Amino acid sequence: MGEDAGLLSKSKGWRIVCINCGKEAETERPDSKCKYCGDLLEVSISAKLEARALFEGRGPGIWRFGAALPFNSGTTPISLGEGGTPLVRLENVGGGLGLVNLYAKNDGQNPTGSFKDRGMTVAVTRAKALGVRALVCASTGNTAASLAAYGAKAGIKTVVVVPKNGVASGKLGQAFSYGARVFGVGGSFDDALRLVLDLVKVDKGFYLVNSLNPFRIEGQKVAAFEIYEQLGRVPDFLVLPVGNAGNISAIWKGFKELRANGITRSVPKMIGVQAEGAAPLAKAFVSRRKLEPLKEPHTVASAIKIGNPVSWKKALRAIEESGGTALTVSDDEIMKARSELGALEGLLVEAASAAPFAALRKLKFQKSVNVVCVATGNGLKDLADHRSEQTIESVDSARSIVASIGSAEAGCGP
Numbered sequence: 001m002g003e004d005a006g007l008l009s010k011s012k013g014w015r016i017v018c019i020n021c022g023k024e025a026e027t028e029r030p031d032s033k034c035k036y037c038g039d040l041l042e043v044s045i046s047a048k049l050e051a052r053a054l055f056e057g058r059g060p061g062i063w064r065f066g067a068a069l070p071f072n073s074g075t076t077p078i079s080l081g082e083g084g085t086p087l088v089r090l091e092n093v094g095g096g097l098g099l100v101n102l103y104a105k106n107d108g109q110n111p112t113g114s115f116k117d118r119g120m121t122v123a124v125t126r127a128k129a130l131g132v133r134a135l136v137c138a139s140t141g142n143t144a145a146s147l148a149a150y151g152a153k154a155g156i157k158t159v160v161v162v163p164k165n166g167v168a169s170g171k172l173g174q175a176f177s178y179g180a181r182v183f184g185v186g187g188s189f190d191d192a193l194r195l196v197l198d199l200v201k202v203d204k205g206f207y208l209v210n211s212l213n214p215f216r217i218e219g220q221k222v223a224a225f226e227i228y229e230q231l232g233r234v235p236d237f238l239v240l241p242v243g244n245a246g247n248i249s250a251i252w253k254g255f256k257e258l259r260a261n262g263i264t265r266s267v268p269k270m271i272g273v274q275a276e277g278a279a280p281l282a283k284a285f286v287s288r289r290k291l292e293p294l295k296e297p298h299t300v301a302s303a304i305k306i307g308n309p310v311s312w313k314k315a316l317r318a319i320e321e322s323g324g325t326a327l328t329v330s331d332d333e334i335m336k337a338r339s340e341l342g343a344l345e346g347l348l349v350e351a352a353s354a355a356p357f358a359a360l361r362k363l364k365f366q367k368s369v370n371v372v373c374v375a376t377g378n379g380l381k382d383l384a385d386h387r388s389e390q391t392i393e394s395v396d397s398a399r400s401i402v403a404s405i406g407s408a409e410a411g412c413g414p
């Protein structure tokens with residue numbers, strides 16, 4: 001690693017500290033864990049954030065918020081134009097649920113089609129400064145695609161490890177197309193993560209970019225700044241799917257930084273949604289106990305098929321401190337919500353990303369509260385629609401088919 005890998009200077013206005021014992025990490029750890037107690041590390045920004053500096057920053061997407069990111073001002077980002085995704089009001093789905101202020105933060109519009117790009121631009125920029133030899137991650141698919149793309153842009157080799165036969169083909173195709181070396185392991189994401197954690201310990205040339213990496217979290221926290229700016233206020237509820245539990249921790253960190261700097265007065269209630277067959281965090285929240293890892297998680301939403309979420313402590317803290325909750329939805333509920341978003345809103349999300357929308361029916365919100373669901377991944381990634389198009393042989397047959405559509409739906413229109 002290069003010269004920047006040594007002491008992290010306090011004069012930069014940020015430090016890397018342990019979330020448990022609070023001790024500072026003096027050097028960057030290969031496994032992103034505290035050398036004293038083994039818990040997770042996070043970036044602590046000690047510089048005061050001013051609203052003007054934060055919201056009037058220049059540059060595209062997340063680098064606009066450079067004042068809140070752990071870099072010197074001269075850093076050149078490894079960027080593909082991530083962040084700055086639309087906040088879309090969902091009148092139709094909201095109307096059906098009796099919610100007048102329902103929104104989707106459409107992170108499927110990031111360069112590789114998921115929220116992972118927000119964190120990856122920051123982690124890979126850091127890795128480039130450190131001069132690492134290769135970048136590595138375990139993944140259910142989206143992190144792999146994102147890492148592969150940013151590694152390609154940075155000119156650094158990438159290695160991704162996925163659960164064999166457990167990743168949507170669109171995501172695997174992305175990783176290959178961006179030039180990653182792709183490996184499959186038997187078992188689940190949790191087995192893949194264990195393997196890469198062992199790998200970075202024995203080979204220091206590899207830089208780990210799973211969400212344990214505190215720089216990933218820094219990029220992802222920016223979603224909170226954008227949502228606050230786009231909505232013009234702090235939402236009452238922030239609902240998102242939970243897998244390895246990095247994103248809920250990251251967005252919570254963003255909202256907390258806004259409040260700590262006096263930019264906002266409130267924070268949203270954070271609501272984590274898991275699939276019934278892969279819900280260790282929701283179970284820990286409900287039972288008020290320590291997380292018990294699940295050996296064989298199962299769900300149609302492969303992105304969140306995770307039994308041992310690495311950031312569970314941070315996530316539980318986010319939910320508890322904010323007064324939020326965690327709940328589960330069934331695979332059928334997920335697929336139904338996904339269809340509704342497509343057919344009623346023109347919003348195509350991947351299965352995991354439909355989980356928060358599926359949860360809305362169970363959450364019993366009051367009519368006028370502001371609810372933002374994070375649409376974490378693009379539906380094109382795992383689209384397997386086996387219906388086939390109807391054949392049209394001539395203009396006449398086209399006209400009669402179109403006319404029959406019109407008459408079948410007569411009375412439904414305005």
Ligand code: F0G
Pocket residue numbers: 114116138139140141142143144211241242243244245246247248303304350352353376377
């Ligand atoms: N939604 C999508 C589309 C995801 O890909 C993931 C995680 C999540 C939600 C959950 O986010 O892990 O921060 O709680 N995907 C990871 C991956 C695990 O490897 O792509 P989380």
